[in-house]
Amino acid sequence: MAEVTLVGGGLSGALLALMLARKGVRVTVYERRADVRSDRFEEGRSINLALSARGIHALRLVGLDEDVLARAIPMRGRSIHPVAGTGSLIPYGRKPDEVIHSVSRRGLNAQLLDALARETGVAVHFQHRCTGYNLRTRTLTLRDEAAGRDFTVDSPVVIGTDGAASAVRAALMQATRMNYSQEYLEHGYKELTIPPAADGSFRLDQNALHVWPRGGFMMIALPNPDRTFTCTLFLRHHGTPGFDQLATPRDVAEFFGSTFPDAVPLLPELADEFFRNPTGGLVTVRCAPWHHGGQVLLLGDAAHAIVPFFGQGMNCAFEDCEVLLGLFDACGGRWEEIGPRFFAERKPNADAIAQLALDNFVEMRDTSADPHFAVKRQLEHRLEERYPGQFFSKYAMVSFHRVPYREALERGRVQDRILMEVCSRVTSLAEVDVDATFARLRAAS
Ligand SMILES: Cc1cc2nc3c(=O)[nH]c(=O)nc-3n(C[C@H](O)[C@H](O)[C@H](O)COP(=O)(O)OP(=O)(O)OC[C@H]3O[C@@H](n4cnc5c(N)ncnc54)[C@H](O)[C@@H]3O)c2cc1C
Structure with missing residues (x-):
């Protein structure tokens, strides 16, 4: 044997x-x-x-x-939390089964x-x-x-x-x-917990991956079956802002209050956890x-x-x-x-x-709050709908279709360049010529 x-x-x-x-x-x-x-x-x-x-x-x-x-727990999209104003859900996929699972x-x-x-x-x-x-x-x-x-x-x-x-x-x-x-990012990460609400329910939409994109850094939260969320703050080890500047409970409270105001009431043990939990390297x-x-x-x-x-x-x-x-x-x-x-x-x-x-990382922290990115995601779904079996977004190739990563990288780069160029000139999907965009994608691949 x-x-x-x-x-x-x-x-x-x-x-x-x-x-x-x-x-x-x-x-x-x-x-x-x-x-x-x-x-x-x-x-x-x-x-x-x-x-x-x-x-x-x-x-x-x-x-x-x-x-x-x-x-x-299925997560059907990214729920974006801006500093001020209301958030939005950017779906990962077009079909009910195009979800990822926590x-x-x-x-x-x-x-x-x-x-x-x-x-x-x-x-x-x-x-x-x-x-x-x-x-x-x-x-x-x-x-x-x-x-x-x-x-x-x-x-x-x-x-x-x-x-x-x-x-x-x-x-x-x-x-x-x-x-x-081995190549370290200048960012590290720290995990924090959002406990359940007083009535035992989730404090945020449980079927989403929550993102607080802040340009250069971000926080995310994924749901757990015990109705908590695990938050992960990705921040530079050194800099403004950086983990090295968050030395006291007051620093942490001020940083979260100004940067993630809607998350503060959800994190009752913020200061304790922040100093208790390790800062990991990436x-x-x-x-x-x-x-x-x-x-x-x-x-x-x-x-x-x-x-x-x-x-x-x-x-x-x-x-x-x-x-x-x-x-x-x-x-x-x-x-x-x-x-x-x-x-x-x-x-x-x-x-x-x-x-x-x-x-x-760059997309999540820098561009997912950009309205053009939301239009890009809608355009990707429209292309998938209109050209089934011919167009797959980069995210779908990686997360839903098991396209070899190497191919997803090559095709995804061409896609990103063309789609971002198209979307940067418009404010809504209605302004996009979907067929002409598909023709461009096809010609470039
Ligand atoms: C913050 C964070 C978030 C992540 N999120 C995701 C995600 O959402 N989705 C995803 O797909 N991946 C994610 N990952 C990556 C994922 O955790 C790893 O890719 C995955 O755990 C790799 O599995 P592994 O078995 O190769 O290694 P590990 O899970 O690290 O397992 C290695 C095992 O080997 C044991 N071990 C280590 N050294 C020795 C030794 N000398 N002798 C005996 N045993 C030893 C360890 O105790 C451990 O049990 C994330 C990683 C991090 C850091």
Whole structure:
């Protein structure tokens, strides 16, 4: 029986383990943290993620899509909150099923681990941190965090699903000629909570992703099943405004009061949470190759961490699992063939979604409050309606149609240029010649 060791039992690790186990592979997973299903798991806050077509499709392959969606909250568009005046909803799609879904990170991980526990031939070791991998002896070094004990295990095939700060990737970098770069944004992020209203209801429209675009920075909020919202403030680490300037509760109150006035009454624990919760960094990790000699492979954030502005990091990691599963079959389980083919297929797509995510930050924080952007979105929907199967917006290609990221990037750039040019000259969709715009798009593609 084939054997594989996975380092990291997070989102992609748990899904991949499940997929491989169902192929008859004996899988051992080492996960640094405590079991997310246990009381020992330290994360108390609700943290959520946007799940879309790629992630759903991969979950369908293991029969978990319906269970996961049953606990998810559909979000049908961006609800824009200006500094003053009333907001607006910019729908993501045209059809009722063109929505994205807010899921609990912990809940999804728990659902995957529950499914994994029902498989035979799988061992999951929590609180086991990988500290290295010796390519020559094919041994993994681990620390049992609960027992305070270090040990090694023979692991002829290792897959690193251990996230953006991957220990498996670090071992590959030490021993092989791997190229590597990490690029931090000058922005960081902080999570805050909007609790339910006194009567237990949501305090904002629960079927939307809320955005407070402020040009250069922004805040967003996604709904949770417990009727809270998780807000994420994306702000420069240093600058005006910047996290470094928000040093006291008074600074925070003044900044939020002038910048996000409608959010202030929704955030009763603002100052406490602001100073209690960490400020996270936002990094794009690129490396190559992602494999070594049929022995080590990287997948998910370990291979390609991206910034979160297209809501695709997990979706891309789940699509990685799906592609790897297909190659496992196509290559008859021969890892020395799977690794190079996986890398060749996924690397251009991972680079493309990394770029799309960076571009989307600019769109979300700077242009989504621009009235021309709302017209652009309406025009995209009108084009999709009038030219079904011939026109797909960039957002739809990425989030609803599973068009390869590389193609979505190329086609999306041409689209954005033409559509923004058309929309910058008008104030409403009625002024746009939709057929002439389609002809221009066609000629340019
Ligand atoms: C603020 C924010 C918002 C996001 N929003 C979205 C979104 O809306 N939609 C979306 O699709 N993506 C989103 N993402 C991205 C998403 O979180 C990641 O792409 C996804 O979690 C990647 O899954 P993974 O399994 O590769 O890595 P991870 O989820 O990071 O899992 C890695 C696992 O490996 C374990 N581990 C790490 N080191 C070791 C070690 N040395 N030994 C053993 N185990 C180890 C970790 O404990 C963890 O369980 C967001 C990310 C951030 C930061």
